[in-house]
Amino acid sequence: MASLEFKLPDLGEGLTEAEIVRWLVEVGDVVAVDQPVVEVETAKAMVEVPCPYGGVVTARFGEEGTELPVGSPLLTVAVGAAASEGGSPGPAEHGAAAGEGRAVGEGRAAGNGRAAGDGDSGSGNVLVGYGTTAPAARRRRVRPGARSTNGVVRDTRATSAAPAAPAVPAAPATPAVPPAGPVPVISPLVRRLARENGVDLRQLDGSGPEGLILRTDVERAIRPPEAAHAPAPVPARAASAATAERLPLKGVRGAVADKLSRSRREIPDATCWVDADATELMAARAAMNSVGSGPKVSVLALLARICAAALARFPELNSTVDTEAREIVRLPEVHLGFAAQTERGLVVPVVRDAHTRNVESLGEELVRLTEAARTGRLTPAQLTGGTFTLNNYGVFGVDGSTPIINHPEAAMLGVGRIVPKPWVHEGELAVRQVVQLSLTFDHRVCDGAAAGGFLRYVADCVEHPALLLRTF
Incomplete structure (x- = not known):
């Protein structure tokens, strides 16, 4: 042995x-x-x-x-x-x-x-x-x-026999603990919160589906409801200076911080944006979802398909820069990353070979990767190798942003919320579904003409989805 x-x-x-x-x-x-x-x-x-x-x-x-x-x-x-x-x-x-x-x-x-x-x-x-x-x-x-x-x-008994040691007094009995077994917790952040505050997850009754323990359940155990409504004690004058909280930049948040800092240091980025009438895009989505019994088509899947079509027309933006060789490397495949906010922080799963997928295939892969991101089960391979990133920050209720490029990629398309706004349609003022699109790009790989052409093509496809049928 x-x-x-x-x-x-x-x-x-x-x-x-x-x-x-x-x-x-x-x-x-x-x-x-x-x-x-x-x-x-x-x-x-x-x-x-x-x-x-x-x-x-x-x-x-x-x-x-x-x-x-x-x-x-x-x-x-x-x-x-x-x-x-x-x-x-x-x-x-x-x-x-x-x-x-x-x-x-x-x-x-x-x-x-x-x-x-x-x-x-x-x-x-x-x-x-x-x-x-x-x-x-x-x-x-x-x-x-x-x-x-x-x-x-x-x-001490699983290895080979060792010389006998002097007898030592038996340690005092430890308190009984609940029986071992699976704990209904998905989020690693919930586990960490419980561990750092000494909360035994086996003693909690989860309020989520099928008894799933949520963050609120742990927070309730840390601070009971009666304590939550109790007035906070007034600190003494001598102890009024609060201590600043220090949070380590490690794990996902640390990796994101390093990547964003490097992007700002190395990439001379520029941003252009445009408002687009998304009324027809939303109508096309509704029509797709009204027939058949398959999964519903999401707006993100439609935008991913539009991005793949736009990158086929403007391959400059599906590139990276080899700084040591001083070369622009245009990449043959489109591996589309999309920003996903999770309890662990911002992650960017990657849809492989997005240029070969239709809307249905893109939608299925987006759902699969989003669920893996939510449960913290994304593998390193699923989080690397992207060539272009789609960032739908409209889910946060904002109209516009200037996103930071996901290094070492060359560009990122940002999409704001789609909301009813006054819009001149066919010569008359009307209420239409309007979205703001922004493109942040590496100015080393292309000039404003290519970036503007890419963004204009995306906006045209949003306004007239039938344009995609001409080339795909």
Whole structure:
């Protein structure tokens, strides 16, 4: 039997650290190859990390909420037949397992592939869904006897026998805790809020659908209703100076801050905008949704289709700039990002190959990615590789904005709210559905003529959706 150490793997896309959100196994549990053992939050997504070894968990490193750099130990696993049976290995078996452990460790250095002599003790997977898989083992305890040393929880009975230690007095019994089991919480922010305020989620009755625990439920537990309506105490004069609250720029918010700052430093951006009569676009949407039984067509899906058509006419805006080579790189595919506001902050999921999709396909993908963003399940691959971004800030009830370009892209289309306004239509004043469109673009990739032409074509398609039928 050997004890193998599993380290936080490189999750890709240049990520160097991750925060432990939730442990999925405990010390003493038996895990199978590729079984998810911990849920971590990176600057881009929530990820379940599978363990490449099968055996008994003998130690976990880091509490929930701890941020670890890539390469830090996550847990140790006792592998080998003795580990699964709960027995102690003999000398020969121990030597063989130790050699196996070295081979496994060397074969895992690159993060994938199998090592010679590895057998079924590990796969090298770093993300669920890649490489070999094995059915998840039912979690069970091997035996009691876990203890904590220097902040690391270890099972003192899962490894080979050690010299007897002097007897120590038994620790006082800990208070009873609710039985383990799934907690009806989706949002990682709700979990963090409960953890930081010492709220036991298992003691709460969720007010959401099917008992889902919401943020308001946790806030109510932190400050009961009677306390919420109680008058706030008047601070003493000597203690009237309030302490400023400091919020760390990490995770999604930190990544967004870094990207926006870099965009402002490197990209000489300019913005142009135009008002458009969206009455016919809204009428076309209503007509599409009045026939058939498929999913409803959204305004965002129509705008995504218009963007793809406009980029085919003005490929300058589907570009990036190679600053080292001093070259403009025009990209052959349109990978359309769209801004989505979530509890974790602003994220930009990417619809791959948007130029090959029709309105129905775009709508389905937008719904799928939006739901993944809402639940914090977007993968790093779904948040990178965009070539152009669509930002519908009209959902916030505003008319206009000057968005910051999503580096390293070259442009972003902003869409305000669609509201009834006075408009001259066919020579007469009428009330029409009007929207403001704005385009922020990298002035290195094109001049105002191309940017204006792109925006004018988008506005024309909004005002006369039938224009799309001429080219697609």
